[in-house]
Amino acid sequence: MKILVSDPVSVQGIEILQKEFQVDVKTKLSPEELIAIIPEYDALVVRSETKVTKAVIEAAVKLKAIGRAGVGVDNIDVEAATKKGIIVMNAPEGNTIAATEHTIAMMMALTRNIPQAYASMKRGEWQRGKFTGVEVRGKTLGVIGLGRIGTGVAKRAIAMEMKILAYDPFISAERAKALGIELGELDEVFANADFITLHLPLTSETKNLINQAAFDKMKTGVRLVNCARGGVINEADLAAAIEAGKVAGAAIDVFEKEPVDPENPLLKLDKVVVTPHLGASTAEAQVGVAVDVAHGIIAALKGEPVATAVNMAPIPADVLERIKPFFTLAEKMGCLAVAIADGRINSIQVEYNGEITEVDTKMLTTAVVKGVLNPILQETVNYVNTPGIAKTRGIAVREVKIKQTADFADLITVRINSDKGYHTVGGTLFGQEGRIVSIDGHRVDVDPSGWLMLSPHINRPGIIGKVGTLLGQEGINIASMQVGKTTTEGTNIMALGVDSDIPVDVLAKIKAVDGIFGAKLVNFNAG
Numbered sequence: 001m002k003i004l005v006s007d008p009v010s011v012q013g014i015e016i017l018q019k020e021f022q023v024d025v026k027t028k029l030s031p032e033e034l035i036a037i038i039p040e041y042d043a044l045v046v047r048s049e050t051k052v053t054k055a056v057i058e059a060a061v062k063l064k065a066i067g068r069a070g071v072g073v074d075n076i077d078v079e080a081a082t083k084k085g086i087i088v089m090n091a092p093e094g095n096t097i098a099a100t101e102h103t104i105a106m107m108m109a110l111t112r113n114i115p116q117a118y119a120s121m122k123r124g125e126w127q128r129g130k131f132t133g134v135e136v137r138g139k140t141l142g143v144i145g146l147g148r149i150g151t152g153v154a155k156r157a158i159a160m161e162m163k164i165l166a167y168d169p170f171i172s173a174e175r176a177k178a179l180g181i182e183l184g185e186l187d188e189v190f191a192n193a194d195f196i197t198l199h200l201p202l203t204s205e206t207k208n209l210i211n212q213a214a215f216d217k218m219k220t221g222v223r224l225v226n227c228a229r230g231g232v233i234n235e236a237d238l239a240a241a242i243e244a245g246k247v248a249g250a251a252i253d254v255f256e257k258e259p260v261d262p263e264n265p266l267l268k269l270d271k272v273v274v275t276p277h278l279g280a281s282t283a284e285a286q287v288g289v290a291v292d293v294a295h296g297i298i299a300a301l302k303g304e305p306v307a308t309a310v311n312m313a314p315i316p317a318d319v320l321e322r323i324k325p326f327f328t329l330a331e332k333m334g335c336l337a338v339a340i341a342d343g344r345i346n347s348i349q350v351e352y353n354g355e356i357t358e359v360d361t362k363m364l365t366t367a368v369v370k371g372v373l374n375p376i377l378q379e380t381v382n383y384v385n386t387p388g389i390a391k392t393r394g395i396a397v398r399e400v401k402i403k404q405t406a407d408f409a410d411l412i413t414v415r416i417n418s419d420k421g422y423h424t425v426g427g428t429l430f431g432q433e434g435r436i437v438s439i440d441g442h443r444v445d446v447d448p449s450g451w452l453m454l455s456p457h458i459n460r461p462g463i464i465g466k467v468g469t470l471l472g473q474e475g476i477n478i479a480s481m482q483v484g485k486t487t488t489e490g491t492n493i494m495a496l497g498v499d500s501d502i503p504v505d506v507l508a509k510i511k512a513v514d515g516i517f518g519a520k521l522v523n524f525n526a527g
């Protein structure tokens, strides 16, 4: 598989990817060049420079994952990617400290006129009176967006004895209180803040949030810091508010259009301190995001869930750690269930017993459904599109949790229902190894790997021998053998691990053996 890295990404991340896949680093591609080469690639890694538009996604043929080495995914058409089943992930934590510290640096540079004083001295001047600033101590800092960076900035500003008034509709008052932060409505922040710092994403809702109408509600002399996203502030309105004396100054790291247009009115104003989108540009942050995204891309290309995917529900790290060992097993159970099912599948039930019931198992259920769909569909089935595909095909998915368990610490039972009846598959972990422990109520101990032939039959002498002979005549080696019994009198199931595919005509001969009810072949390594 091939990965394209189209923005400058730290070598530590690239080296992780290179251990598993071929990696091409091609930066500064034009939109046309990207569209021309994207069909070759299975994954794409970007920062904020590459615009992953709908046209790029439509041109992609094999693309399975897009990794953003950073936070903002506003340069990626996530909706188009989701429709195509492409996982989009970011690396949300690696650059938090970098952006937090840059925000504080920008606020202090703004309030003490450091860049202006620097430029003046470099011109050979010594102007002390011109650059008198204001202190931040005792001032109110309005924080709009109290996520990772907003919280980090607030904590540091509290240490500088600032009062924090924050607006974030998705943060509870309790959480804010615990941090020593007062939450208010947006207009309250506008009306009371001496400094306002933005830490929210650019969305259709937040675009132009800080416009002329917002400036009208602010204190005269307010200072603004934006290290979030350019489009959140209307740049023309900000320039006008500064020229009108309403806003005392602004520190801006991010712009509506990047690279910034030299004619941008903000560049012409002395009261505006600017940096070229440097919030995440520290050595530590770049290694952090590159390494995080590399691990996410590898997981996605291996068909594993990605904790930081933005187009599927993110999985908290502690939950992922708990459920991770079950993923492969869950998918293989789905694969086995569909192989033994007959007729039109209308629902899948996944029952969890034991300690596993204590965590969110939705992603494991998705893994089971992915395992069911993968062998029967041409299209790529992954963690992003599985729920949608099941829904479109009218397959209802149900999760049942019963903490009580009889024989195993944890047990997963998949029941696949069709218009011809139902089948069940039970599985558990022996240490870290997944095992199938029941098939249609027959107790077995099957390693779900390679080829497995399943054949329910009457419990009477001679049947297993006949099957062995038939396979031997065809040169098919039996690697392992299990006979599972049920409580139902006289019915057993043969579970034969074989070293190769069993042709359809040979399976037909096995089915024709007197006393055999059927024969199905499962390829656990497919998909």
Ligand SMILES: NC(=O)c1ccc[n+]([C@@H]2O[C@H](COP(=O)([O-])OP(=O)(O)OC[C@H]3O[C@@H](n4cnc5c(N)ncnc54)[C@H](O)[C@@H]3O)[C@@H](O)[C@H]2O)c1
Binding pocket: 071, 072, 073, 092, 095, 096, 099, 144, 145, 146, 147, 148, 149, 150, 167, 168, 169, 170, 171, 199, 200, 201, 202, 205, 206, 227, 228, 229, 253, 254, 277, 278, 279, 280, 281
């Ligand atoms: N300048 C840089 O180089 C740089 C570096 C890192 C992140 N960023 C940007 O900073 C921003 C914040 O990043 P983060 O890691 O803190 O993200 P985050 O997801 O942790 O926090 C974003 C917060 O914004 C809040 N929010 C969403 N919509 C809102 C609205 N309408 N009003 C108020 N709050 C709203 C969310 O509830 C969330 O708490 C993002 O836009 C990110 O792209 C910039």
Ligand SMILES: O=C(O)[C@H](O)COP(=O)(O)O
Binding pocket: 047, 048, 049, 069, 070, 071, 072, 073, 095, 277, 279, 280, 281
């Ligand atoms: O959203 C982010 O992570 C930052 O804006 C950083 O962007 P960059 O990776 O292009 O520096």
